[in-house]
Amino acid sequence: MDLNILWFILLTVLFSGFFFLEGFDYGVGILLPFVAKEDNERRAIINTIGPVWDANEVWMILAGGAMFAAFPHMYATLFSGFYVALVIMLSGLIIRGVAFEFRSKRDDPAWRSRWDMAIFIGSLVPALLWGITVANLMRGVDIAADFNYYGGLLPLLNPYALFGGLVFVSLFIMHGASFLGIKLVGELKDRVKKLAGKIWVVSVVLTVAFLIWTYLATDILNNPGFDGLIPALLAAVALLAYGWFLRQGKEGLTFVSGGLVIILATVMVFTGLFPRLMISTLNSANTLTIYNASSSPYTLKIISIVAAIFLPIILVYQSWTYWIFRNRISTDSSDLHY
Amino acid sequence: MDPVILSRWQFAMTTIYHFFFVPVTLGLALFLALLETKYVISGEEIYKKMTKFWGKIFLINFAIGIVTGIVQEFHFGLNWSEYSRFMGDIFGAPLAIEGLMAFFLESTFIGVWIFGWDKLSKKAHLAAAWMVALGSSLSSFWILVANSFMQNPVGYVIRNGRAEMADFGALLGNPNVWYQFPHVLTSGVAVGGFIIMGFSAWHLLKNKPENNKFFKISFKWAASVALVGSILVGFIGHYQGQFLAVSQPMKVAAMEGHWHTEQPASFSVIGIIDEENHENPYEIKIPAALSFLLFDDFSSEFKGLVELEAEEVAKYGPGDYIPPVTLSYWSSRTMIGSGMLMILLAGLAVWWSWKDELEEKTLFLKIMLPSALLPTLAITAGWLIAETGRWPWIVHGLQKIEDGISPTITAGNVIFSMVTFLVLYTVLGFIGIKLMIKYGISDPSAAEGQGE
Secondary structure: HHHHHHHHHHHHHHHHHHHHHHHHHHHHHHHHHHHHHHHHHHHHHHHHHOHHHHHHHHHHHHHHHHHHHHHHHHHHHHHHHHHHOOOHHHHHHHHHHHHHHHHHHOOHHHHHHHHHHHHHHHHHHHHHHHHHHHHHHHHEEEEEOOOOEEOOHHHHHHHHHHHHHHHHHHHHHHHHHHHHHHOHHHHHHHHHHHHHHHHHHHHHOOOOHHHHHHHHOOOOOOOOOOOOOOHHHHHHHHHHHHHHHHOOOOHHHHHHHHHHHHHHHHHHHHHHHHOOEEEEEEOHHHHEEOOOOOOHHHHHHHHHHHHHHHHHHHHHHHHHHHHOOOOOOOOOOOOOOO | OOOHHHHHHHHHHHHHHHHHHHHHHHHHHHHHHHHHHHHHOOOOOOHHHHHHHHHHHHHHHHHHHHHHHHHHHHHHHHHHHHHHHHHHHHHHHHHHHHHHHHHHHHHHHHHHHHHOOOOHHHHHHHHHHHHHHHHHHHHHHHHHHHHHHHHHOOOOEEEEOOOEOOEEEEEEHOHHHHHHHHHHHHHHHHHHHHHHHHHHHHHHHHOHHHHHHHHHHHHHHHHHHHHHHHHHHHHHHHHHHHHHHHHHHHHHHHHOOOOOOOOOOOOEEEEEEOOOOOHHHHHHEOHHHHHHHOOOOOOOOOOOHHHHHHHHHHHOOOOOOOOHHHHHHHHHHHHHHHHHHHHHHHHHHHHHHHHHHHHHHHHHHHHHHOOOHHHHHHHHHHHHHHHHHOOOOOOOEEHHHHHOOOOOOOOHHHHHHHHHHHHHHHHHHHHHHHHHHHOOOOOOOOOOOOOO
16 A cells, blocks of 8 residues: 555545534534523533534644645645635634634623624534535536636535535534533433434435435446445445434434444545545546645655654544543533633 | 735735734743643642633633634635645645644643643643643744745755655754744743733732732733743844845845945944835944844945845846835834833833832833733734745745746635635634733632633
């Protein structure tokens, strides 16, 4: 196995980590206005992700940085080509990030509801736009011979990609709901779980439809050599397991199933793409692959060594924080920091 | 409108803005870790109270620093995709390593620090504080490794139509890093000190007996930190200038308004720059002083902008190679002037706080209120010199700014993003600073209230 493949796998790992961890953060943010009635309930919900959201977001930052270091052409093509979408996404992340810190800094209900809205929008918009982005990666975009995508925003908003955006949003809400299921207590938790049942039904319908559409419109599930069919089927099983465990009242297993859906779906996308990074719909010669878009062997070696040392350390201390903050959050306000 | 010019403005604005908050994070993270260490060692509650009190300002600042930093991570791809393609093999690695070594550390342990007061032992919580400080310092190190390559490219070969990394050790050993990193780190230390002094001065002027001890200790600590930071940042800056006189003479000539080669070179203390005619019609000069400052003797030659430009033209072909001189010249005077004032003020602050005479020095305390922003002014001026002094290069000698732009973006795209960021940043800055002031002037002896 060469280092180009290793970095493709690492990119898969980073995006899986990002969608798994920020997936429930986004989901919690989107659920915030729908499940909480009073201020202390909203605070409880925000505080479930309070200690961890920032480190979770670093998975996205690192995915971007790793892309820059290992596949600079992908970094260049993707972010310059998807310019407007990325700017909107960054705006969402900006207001969400400060909202966590700012919202409980004043006692004024109008102030707090404004920041709650910021958390909602700042969670919904990135979730939707990542879905649209990933769907466009699966479908391919008009990449020219100079590796640039000149199409602008509108072609990215095609029906398939928009549908992909909806799938992401629904899966993240579902994932966020099961996260709240293991973090909250009492009546608030019951309300979330009721909602989780409904969003699960929506997710199943959307996901099945999206998989069929993916089979018809892309080669992700029947890419010669490698295809994403097996992880797609496993993701479907995990999705069914989510509904089953939710029904059984097994909160931990529900959360694990939802997480598996997201990880397996990410794996599906990357296996279906392999060894491509960004598909050109104009000419297959313009497609970015892990070879023509990559850094030099020397650079890949350097960053491989650094990643081999630090990724395990990161996993250890980040997991440790989930252990420290494993307790459930009640609406008793002495528990709350944000 | 030209997307290149718009993109330059956007990058400048977002980076400068981001860097209002970064040094505060650097400095305050260290300051808080020191305070908490004192608390853990001595067991005195007042230091815990101080850590928590100043921690609130730190966290508000930290939040803005983080969210504006996300933009920077993607900014090279957004507006400078040709740069990313040409330089990604070298530039991407330190960014990825920054994520691996620094961002995770900072972001994970900030959560532990905020939420872990009652969940961890004192020592474990203290360790979290140090991890945050370490993370933010490491982050500045790696981003400066990347930036130093743009200023002084080393350890590369041009191959496959791009710059490729040939020697990672050379990238780390880039002398530019080892001037710039300590310069940035110590400037952060000074910023932290001056901000704490500013707020403490406000409270000492209020003169509430039950709070005086709290703010006198805070002031004393901050003064000591600020003095160390201010002196070091000045000394390192001096040697950095000597290094730049050799590695980037054009930058130094621009910051000194030095148009024509002189031997020995005189130092322009203050003057009026005429960029059109390449001269300074009015100025006060000290003979041979520039030679002394840059080369430690009174006889060395220092080339002027005009001669340096002729050399660049001979080397790289026709073009405009002179950076914006007026901006560099006044930025340099702002930076050095503020730096000297910082040493003076921090010196007085240390003197009077050790003699315990602060409360009597009301005029001095009043001066310390706006002086909280003095280091930020100096830092901003410094970055203006560093980055505009690279003109016309995005990477010195390798790629010009206009060649780094994303070919896919239109002027309309950049106007959209620039307005978006401008509006968001203005609103956030306004709210953030208001909140910092609210907490900075709040009464620490009052009951701990609504949230943290």
